[in-house]
Amino acid sequence: NAGVTQTPKFQVLKTGQSMTLQCAQDMNHEYMSWYRQDPGMGLRLIHYSVGAGITDQGEVPNGYNVSRSTTEDFPLRLLSAAPSQTSVYFCASSRDRFHEQYFGPGTRLTVT
């Protein structure tokens, strides 16, 4: 049981490049979400999903896309990276939105 896994651990992008941050969970959780962590600002919700095929925006969705084709996977896509997207990204999952959220180890992204 691996819990919530994220790849890659580290990534450096140039402005304008695109990439996908991967998130997977093996706990059969319905609820998954993406947060970004910036110094002095805590974590902020980017997008979330209450189940396969259902996604919605969080607090800071601009510049990011998500999809949820399976229960296990919830990738986060950066379409055209900007320096303002330099951050640490965390994926989380829970049985449903009423239960404890389990966080992955994070992806540190730098955009130059």
Place this chain on the structure above:
Amino acid sequence: GNSVTQMEGPVTLSEEAFLTINCTYTATGYPSLFWYVQYPGEGLQLLLKATKADDKGSNKGFEATYRKETTSFHLEKGSVQVSDSAVYFCALTPPYGAGGTSYGKLTFGQGTILTVHP
């Protein structure tokens, strides 16, 4: 909107000292309140939670009491250890019944870095 404010950090203590990390919130109604801990190089882990006024959450020697009258959820530990060195986040989610899918969407404070020296 909802917000969470934590005390300014970082906090540096000697082993066996008493710890308090202040947390206050702004929200409508009765949100659920959480403390998460992030150890170096790891993701966040739920430390404790409280879902209604006057509830006390506790875990691993840490405690926090949901105070509706002061909109606070301060984290305390009577005797810290070096292994408690981490970043601590206070968070809330809107009350169950807030409507739509609001419940489960976490709002975090800025985090407090705790360093405990031997």
